[in-house]
Amino acid sequence: MTAAQARAGRLAAAAYARAHRAAPTGPLLSRPRALVLFGALAALFAVLLGRSLYLQWIDNGFLQEQGAARSSRQLEIPAHRGRIVDRFGDALAISTPVKSLWVFPEQLSATPAELAALAKVLDTTPQHLSARLQADDDFAFLAKGIAPETAERAMALRIKGLNEQNEYRRYYPGGEVTAHIVGFTGDKDQGQEGMELSQQAWLGGAPGGRRVIINRRGDVVEDVAAVRPALAGRDLALSIDSRLQYLAFKELKAAVAAQKAKAGSLVILDAHTGEILALANVPTYNPNSRNKVTRDAMRNRALTDTFEPGSTMKPFTIATALEAGVVKPDTLIHTEAGQLTIGPATIHDAHRAGPLTVEQVIQKSSNVGAAKIALSMPAATLWKTFSAVGFGTPPATGFPGEVSGRLRPAKSWKPIEQATMSYGHGLSVNLVQLARAYTIFANDGELKPVTLLKSDAAVAGRPVIKPQTAREVRHMLELATQPGGTAPQAQVPGYRVGGKTGTARKNEHGQYTHQYVASFVGIAPLSNPRLVIAVMIDEPSAGDYYGGSVAGPVFSSVTGAALRLLGVPSDAPVDNVVLPPPGSDVREET
Amino acid sequence: MTRVNIVLLLLLIACALSLVTSRHQARRLFVELTREQAQARAYETEYGQLSLEQSTWGMPARVEKIARETLHMQLALPGRVEIVEVPAGVSGRPAGDGPGIPR
Numbered sequence: 001m002t003a004a005q006a007r008a009g010r011l012a013a014a015a016y017a018r019a020h021r022a023a024p025t026g027p028l029l030s031r032p033r034a035l036v037l038f039g040a041l042a043a044l045f046a047v048l049l050g051r052s053l054y055l056q057w058i059d060n061g062f063l064q065e066q067g068a069a070r071s072s073r074q075l076e077i078p079a080h081r082g083r084i085v086d087r088f089g090d091a092l093a094i095s096t097p098v099k100s101l102w103v104f105p106e107q108l109s110a111t112p113a114e115l116a117a118l119a120k121v122l123d124t125t126p127q128h129l130s131a132r133l134q135a136d137d138d139f140a141f142l143a144k145g146i147a148p149e150t151a152e153r154a155m156a157l158r159i160k161g162l163n164e165q166n167e168y169r170r171y172y173p174g175g176e177v178t179a180h181i182v183g184f185t186g187d188k189d190q191g192q193e194g195m196e197l198s199q200q201a202w203l204g205g206a207p208g209g210r211r212v213i214i215n216r217r218g219d220v221v222e223d224v225a226a227v228r229p230a231l232a233g234r235d236l237a238l239s240i241d242s243r244l245q246y247l248a249f250k251e252l253k254a255a256v257a258a259q260k261a262k263a264g265s266l267v268i269l270d271a272h273t274g275e276i277l278a279l280a281n282v283p284t285y286n287p288n289s290r291n292k293v294t295r296d297a298m299r300n301r302a303l304t305d306t307f308e309p310g311s312t313m314k315p316f317t318i319a320t321a322l323e324a325g326v327v328k329p330d331t332l333i334h335t336e337a338g339q340l341t342i343g344p345a346t347i348h349d350a351h352r353a354g355p356l357t358v359e360q361v362i363q364k365s366s367n368v369g370a371a372k373i374a375l376s377m378p379a380a381t382l383w384k385t386f387s388a389v390g391f392g393t394p395p396a397t398g399f400p401g402e403v404s405g406r407l408r409p410a411k412s413w414k415p416i417e418q419a420t421m422s423y424g425h426g427l428s429v430n431l432v433q434l435a436r437a438y439t440i441f442a443n444d445g446e447l448k449p450v451t452l453l454k455s456d457a458a459v460a461g462r463p464v465i466k467p468q469t470a471r472e473v474r475h476m477l478e479l480a481t482q483p484g485g486t487a488p489q490a491q492v493p494g495y496r497v498g499g500k501t502g503t504a505r506k507n508e509h510g511q512y513t514h515q516y517v518a519s520f521v522g523i524a525p526l527s528n529p530r531l532v533i534a535v536m537i538d539e540p541s542a543g544d545y546y547g548g549s550v551a552g553p554v555f556s557s558v559t560g561a562a563l564r565l566l567g568v569p570s571d572a573p574v575d576n577v578v579l580p581p582p583g584s585d586v587r588e589e590t
Numbered sequence: 591m592t593r594v595n596i597v598l599l600l601l602l603i604a605c606a607l608s609l610v611t612s613r614h615q616a617r618r619l620f621v622e623l624t625r626e627q628a629q630a631r632a633y634e635t636e637y638g639q640l641s642l643e644q645s646t647w648g649m650p651a652r653v654e655k656i657a658r659e660t661l662h663m664q665l666a667l668p669g670r671v672e673i674v675e676v677p678a679g680v681s682g683r684p685a686g687d688g689p690g691i692p693r
Contacts, residue, residue, distance in 0.1 A: 080634065091645040096638040148635065173645035222620050246650035493668035574668045
């Protein structure tokens with residue numbers, strides 16, 4: 001060791017001594033204390049670690065749910081209900097989005113000024129709004145079904161506690177004119193009446209849904225689950241022609257008012273396809289505001305009510321007899337001076353006449369003639385025709401609540417019943433059935449199915465009588481509208497028409513009353529039938545009650561206007577209408 | 591070995607970056623989609639309102655009222671109508687959209 005090294009060693013030792021002399025003597029903590037402290041800190045750490053492991057892997061459901069609730073939302077995608085349109089696509093029922101404003105009155109904090117501003121936007125008075133708020137309810141609508149723009153302006157006032165919700169409202173542009181056919185929807189867009197009800201499955205959509213992530217501003221960031229798209233409802237095209245519908249309604253309403261009648265119905269069928277081009281009933285209602293509507297006004301009488309048709313049945317009796325070869329159009333029938341006694345009962349004609357040909361039985365609507373012809377055939381033969389043209393079975397138009405009418409099996413017919421049924425008593429029909437049955441005369445013997453839905457393809461009919469028979473009856477129907485017939489007032493300028501009147505006493509609870517149903521079913525134009533039109537006026541009480549003078553003029557004005565609207569070429573000169581001299585009308589009973 | 595690792599690392603970085611861009615792209619497209627859907631809904635609403643308006647304005651009752659009252663139109667009386675026969679060989683109906691009921 002050198003001297004220098006030894007010196008360095010000494011210096012280092014001195015420095016060491018100096019340094020250690022400055023520090024306090026002994027350890028800072030005693031060893032056991034340090035251990036306790038360390039242990040405590042480690043335990044706290046372990047608790048934290050354990051908790052975090054627990055939350056992360058074991059009990060993670062709750063927090064994940066909470067997290068999702070703050071960032072993900074279930075949104076409903078509203079489904080649009082399909083429109084109902086007429087045969088040309090003009091809307092008869094449309095859903096449009098509207099909004100409703102609602103509040104929890106307790107949570108609403110609006111200053112009077114704000115309330116006044118809101119009232120101004122909603123086009124009402126602040127008093128009206130406060131009245132709504134003061135009503136003893138937890139929940140109040142301040143406005144229902146308002147235009148989205150109005151709701152937007154109301155929400156722009158930023159009134160605390162004011163909420164909006166989306167809804168659809170159904171509008172019916174046709175109002176009372178098409179009310180019975182279209183029907184209406186009730187709560188939650190469910191069809192309640194008419195085609196809205198029967199076509200619910202087709203019209204109604206299914207709302208879709210999507211689960212989304214939103215950011216803190218509330219914007220949708222992305223879809224998290226598969227989107228369930230909303231299934232929009234489909235549009236429904238009816239067979240109705242809006243123009244004819246309006247025409248039918250207008251004329252019917254005027255006639256019911258003029259005759260002081262209880263009710264009335266009118267049906268226009270396309271003779272070739274069986275489509276219902278118009279179907280009007282009076283009384284009616286406005287489907288857009290149904291506050292004070294009675295069940296009575298809601299009934300689609302042409303389909304849901306039956307009546308004893310009266311003489312409008314006679315052409316079917318005659319057609320059956322012609323088919324069976326029992327009579328020919330010019331066979332003479334002795335009408336017994338207008339009275340025929342069958343068992344205990346006697347049937348009458350309203351006017352006395354000598355022997356009539358079969359053609360004249362229709363033309364003059366002779367009950368005795370029809371009864372005698374009917375009694376010359378087995379009941380089953382008559383029943384077969386009545387049943388084949390659709391009496392006693394629902395017309396299957398797709399309308400809810402349509403009735404079948406009553407046609408008893410032939411086995412139960414007594415002779416007097418067979419006689420009365422030949423002129424339309426003892427059985428009941430609805431107006432659509434009756435109009436449909438006349439398609440056999442318009443279509444050379446083919447019965448067409450009736451429908452309220454637009455059909456694009458030609459529909460196959462079912463032959464019921466021979467074309468020759470149909471043409472013969474058609475000629476008789478034309479005679480009935482000419483002087484000497486029961487319905488000269490049914491004539492139409494410029495067109496040949498034919499039809500049969502009905503003047504039936506009403507049967508209520510098995511008793512015949514002194515009220516009548518005046519009806520007329522006709523075909524036009526006769527040279528190439530396009531339309532079958534049936535008119536029914538229930539309980540005319542302005543003095544007159546004959547089918548020819550009550551229902552005939554309605555037929556005439558509707559048919560004339562309808563044929564012009566449809567552009568059907570004239571098949572007669574415009575001066576073809578020949579009215580009999582006053583006082584010489586041929587009247588009928590039933 | 592190191593070289594393979596470096597290649598893999600670069601690949602990884604590339605993948606990560608493309609993930610970031612495609613994520614961004616997806617969000618952007620989603621926002622656009624949402625906007626377009628809202629637009630479509632608005633058009634649908636407008637279409638509904640317009641067709642409602644159209645059918646309300648076009649109701650036959652209103653048309654007739656205006657024709658009668660404002661335009662003073664009236665139906666030609668039978669005495670003032672002349673029916674013209676269309677000569678054979680000329681189509682009786684103006685060209686329309688096929689058979690069926692003309693409008």
